[in-house]
Amino acid sequence: MSFAVSRAKVENGVQVLTMTGQLDAHSYYILKDELNTLLEESNTSVVLDCHELEYISSAGLGVLKQMRKEFETKGGDIRLTRLPVKIANILDLLGFSKIIKSFKSNEEGVASYNND
Numbered sequence: 001m002s003f004a005v006s007r008a009k010v011e012n013g014v015q016v017l018t019m020t021g022q023l024d025a026h027s028y029y030i031l032k033d034e035l036n037t038l039l040e041e042s043n044t045s046v047v048l049d050c051h052e053l054e055y056i057s058s059a060g061l062g063v064l065k066q067m068r069k070e071f072e073t074k075g076g077d078i079r080l081t082r083l084p085v086k087i088a089n090i091l092d093l094l095g096f097s098k099i100i101k102s103f104k105s106n107e108e109g110v111a112s113y114n115n116d
Contacts, residue, residue: 003027014045014110020052023060035067044076047109051082081109
């Protein structure tokens with residue numbers, strides 16, 4: 001399966017993106033390019049909806065970590081929502097849950113920006 005990222009909607013100034021498929025060494029650049037485009041457009045508050053994400057490799061985790069730092073330097077952040085259990089377990093195991101905030105729903109992820 002391939003990987004795709006699409007802009008779902010903007011809600012309260014937060015861009016929601018949906019990731020589909022497998023985020024790995026062959027596809028991480030798709031996410032990186034889309035996130036860089038958002039930075040260029042000054043969209044620095046992002047929610048990544050992961051409910052259709054089937055797999056994430058170390059390359060995918062690396063781009064998430066790198067891009068989150070870039071968003072943070074611009075005053076923004078990246079939040080994850082609707083993580084499949086197996087991917088949530090991987091993030092917890094590797095300590096990513098301490099680096100990138102995750103939420104059960106897109107609404108919670110969007111609302112979390114108001115709580116910062």
